[in-house]
Amino acid sequence: MRVLVIGGAGYIGSHVALEMMEAGHEIVVYDNLSSGTKQNLFEGERFVEGDILDYERLRGTLAEGYDGVVHLAAFKAAGESMLAPEKYARNNLSGTINIINAMSETGIQRIVFSSSAAVYGEPAYVPVDEAHPTAPENFYGFTKLEIERILAWYDRLKGIRYSALRYFNAAGYDVRGRVRGLERNPANLLPVIMEVAAGMRPELRVFGNDYPTNDGTGVRDYVHVNDLAAAHVAALERMVRTDESLVVNLGSEAGLSVLEILEAARRLTGRAIPATMEGRRPGDPARLVASSTLAAEKLGWKAKFSDVDTLVSSSWGVYER
Numbered sequence: 401m402r403v404l405v406i407g408g409a410g411y412i413g414s415h416v417a418l419e420m421m422e423a424g425h426e427i428v429v430y431d432n433l434s435s436g437t438k439q440n441l442f443e444g445e446r447f448v449e450g451d452i453l454d455y456e457r458l459r460g461t462l463a464e465g466y467d468g469v470v471h472l473a474a475f476k477a478a479g480e481s482m483l484a485p486e487k488y489a490r491n492n493l494s495g496t497i498n499i500i501n502a503m504s505e506t507g508i509q510r511i512v513f514s515s516s517a518a519v520y521g522e523p524a525y526v527p528v529d530e531a532h533p534t535a536p537e538n539f540y541g542f543t544k545l546e547i548e549r550i551l552a553w554y555d556r557l558k559g560i561r562y563s564a565l566r567y568f569n570a571a572g573y574d575v576r577g578r579v580r581g582l583e584r585n586p587a588n589l590l591p592v593i594m595e596v597a598a599g600m601r602p603e604l605r606v607f608g609n610d611y612p613t614n615d616g617t618g619v620r621d622y623v624h625v626n627d628l629a630a631a632h633v634a635a636l637e638r639m640v641r642t643d644e645s646l647v648v649n650l651g652s653e654a655g656l657s658v659l660e661i662l663e664a665a666r667r668l669t670g671r672a673i674p675a676t677m678e679g680r681r682p683g684d685p686a687r688l689v690a691s692s693t694l695a696a697e698k699l700g701w702k703a704k705f706s707d708v709d710t711l712v713s714s715s716w717g718v719y720e721r
């Protein structure tokens with residue numbers, strides 16, 4: 401298949417593009433390089449530098465003809481989205497509407513959309529399955545949920561099939577070491593720990609150690625990017641086979657606490673990694689873990705690389721200096 405990977409020079413997008421090529425698909429990457437980097441482009445891909453807010457360029461690119469689109473070109477810092485909703489509205493909402501409208505105009509029928517566990521908000525029960533109520537706690541999660549709703553309408557009205565993949569906590573780097581581009585100003589736990597280990601920042605601030613969890617720190621479902629990437633390929637191929645849309649969680653179903661990851665990082669890097677205990681970060685649930693039963697059933701998907709050692713060591717392979 402010929403696939404346009406929008407955001408394909410980014411952290412998750414670069415892994416998706418690699419996995420798609422490995423599965424035999426022809427890849428064009430469309431990226432504005434705002435968080436992505438040319439370092440994340442690979443031999444065999446064609447690259448179009450473009451913005452999803454540039455409707456003409458987007459439509460012109462899509463008009464070249466594609467069997468499917470993967471859209472991973474969104475801002476993802478939940479905290480920032482509460483301070484700068486305009487930025488998230490413009491890029492994550494308007495930009496995605498541009499993609500869907502350009503697909504509709506050019507007759508492209510399939511999209512894999514990067515959604516998020518942030519659509520659920522504070523979990524009412526754990527593990528969280530797809531039937532869990534959606535009540536985002538931050539504007540970022542709201543943008544993801546709104547796009548899912550728009551996609552459902554375009555499915556009905558325009559026959560565009562979609563797979564909304566609700567990622568839990570994406571983490572790790574390509575287990576074969578092919579992706580080397582570092583995220584700029586990361587806010588997520590594992591890259592922050594890696595930056596401390598590499599001497600790029602002084603310490604880890606642990607946001608809360610009084611949660612009702614085993615060691616008091618927050619528990620999340622970390623899912624390796626290679627696992628996520630495999631699910632994108634499976635989702636696109638399934639849409640061709642079944643002509644059906646899908647909304648599905650992608651998680652490892654394992655919960656890891658902040659301290660468990662920190663201890664694994666100290667052990668595997670051999671670095672001290674100083675950490676200070678701080679107060680809770682507003683909006684952070686104690687424990688967020690996925691049920692991925694539906695992904696197993698519909699996509700034949702299961703996380704394979706999402707154990708703590710693989711998450712940490714694949715990241716350290718890129719950060720070590």
Ligand code: UD1
Nearest residue numbers: 476478479516518587588589592605606607618658683684
């Ligand atoms: C966050 C977003 C989520 C988004 C995801 C991907 C929030 C509330 N949620 O998930 O919507 O989809 O990122 O970008 O922002 N932690 C520390 N110190 C740090 C960083 C994190 O202790 O410097 C802790 C957090 O409190 C949490 C865990 O590590 O318990 C994971 O945090 P993080 O990587 O930011 O992801 P989430 O907050 O789960």
